[in-house]
Amino acid sequence: MDIVANFESIRKNIPKTVDIVAVSKTKPTEDILALYNFGHKKFGENKVQELVAKKEILPDDIQWHMIGTLQTNKVKYIAPFVYMIHSVDSLKLLKEIDKRAKQNGRKIKCLLECHIATESSKHGFSERVLFEMLENEEFWSLKNVEIIGLMGIATHTDDENKIRNEFKYLKSLFDKIKTSYYKNNLNFKELSMGMTSDYKIAIEEGATIVRIGSAIFGPRDYSK
């Protein structure tokens, strides 16, 4: 598996304005270092324990992105260093991130995860709950989190039209929220959508961040 070659071929085929988070979950630190030594610094993990373990032995200037479901009681382990949390799916979780960020003298970049797939197993805000939160004063009182956009995971399907419509829906939610709540906030600009199987569609529909794992590092083996 030539990790750097895989990365380069993706990089040169997508717009420069789109950021790639290299999703290294289940992969050894050598694989991360191979891409780091090539100059890439944005890596994504979906489990707190794995993220913390890797952070401890890898270079300090890696930007770690938490992309997986995050339990409130585990926020404290990543709050000292995490660069961005893509998977904020409740006000309760956001309040905990704010509290722990404050304790660490930090402001943590967050994306609000929206439920766009038909599978109920996927996490994220429904549109109704999302707008309820945006109408809640408590949300706006949190000063140690910086809300910079939205994240979504499309349905796992071969139906490209369905995937495209889900991304279109997330982009429309983003535009609505931007206009109504963040009109004068230049930092609210990120749309994290698209993974190995659907990142090309996601970019066509307005993604600014894609989260790519297997197309860079090869298939994952969960049996180990």
Ligand SMILES: *Cc1c(COP(=O)(O)O)cnc(C)c1O
């Ligand atoms: C694993 C994962 C990815 C990357 O998946 P690939 O299909 O390997 O690109 C992206 N986003 C999330 C939330 C993930 O858990």
